[in-house]
Amino acid sequence: MFATEIQPKRSRHRHQLPLARQEQRIFQRQQLIPQRENMLWQINDGYLRTITLTEAGEIHTLGIWGPGDIVGISLNRNYPHQMEPLSTVKATSIRDDSIFAGQWLIAYLEQTEALLNIQYESLVKNRLLLFLKWLSDRFGHSVEPGLSTGIRLTHQEIGESINTTRVTVTRVLGKLQEEGYLTWFNRYCVLKNLK
Known part of the structure; x- marks a missing residue:
């Protein structure tokens, strides 16, 4: 499963992107989403999780993402890092060199921090x-x-x-x-x- 390559209530940080779209794709459940430097994915429909693998071989979830969220290797430097659909996902690739990159990073960090705080509950x-x-x-x-x-x-x-x-x-x-x-x-x- 792990490759070594690199709604109602919604987050207040959903973005409507005025950027030139590069590629729209559909990914099936558990089909790994490709990652490249300088490229992010905006989720249009469906849900995915970002995961990493520990030295002991355990999978750790780094985040769970849905419609409107922006994900990609540029926002997370964990290695290995994978994006795994939890359902059928429709996503559009976008370049991460836009003026919105800081906003995406803040939104990404907020969600990752929320999940991390949950994991510290004993x-x-x-x-x-x-x-x-x-x-x-x-x-x-x-x-x-x-x-x-x-x-x-x-x-x-x-x-x-x-x-x-x-x-x-x-x-x-x-x-x-x-x-x-x-x-x-x-x-x-x-x-x-x-x-």
Whole structure:
């Protein structure tokens, strides 16, 4: 999987780009998105995550990105660094030498910092709730039982995002559902009674 080459509630840093477009592409789930220096991708539709591989061979999620977000190797110097679609992704390549580069970097850093702060929570239950709340705030929308996360992730992908195992995610999700914190609606996780 790892190559060695290099909505409703939305972030306030979405950009409508007045730049010349270079290339529009569609990527399927888990198809790695190509990266080149001086090129970024603006996500038009779908979701992806940026990931890196530790020396021990573990995958760490660096960020989760959706429509309007700008991603690319120029914004992240982790190596190896990959962009992996979590759904079908439509994206447009753009040059990163524009006057907007500083704005993109700030938006990128804000989202990466938010995810990093979640990973420092010591209790897995709290870390998982914070992560689901973050997803809901960033990508979700209101549904009858509560607030949908707006994105479907496997238990493995969740574990890689909050630094725990797939088995632990499955167990804790079950406990949270029993305790009434969440439910499932059309295969999306829905948070209930969270402020």
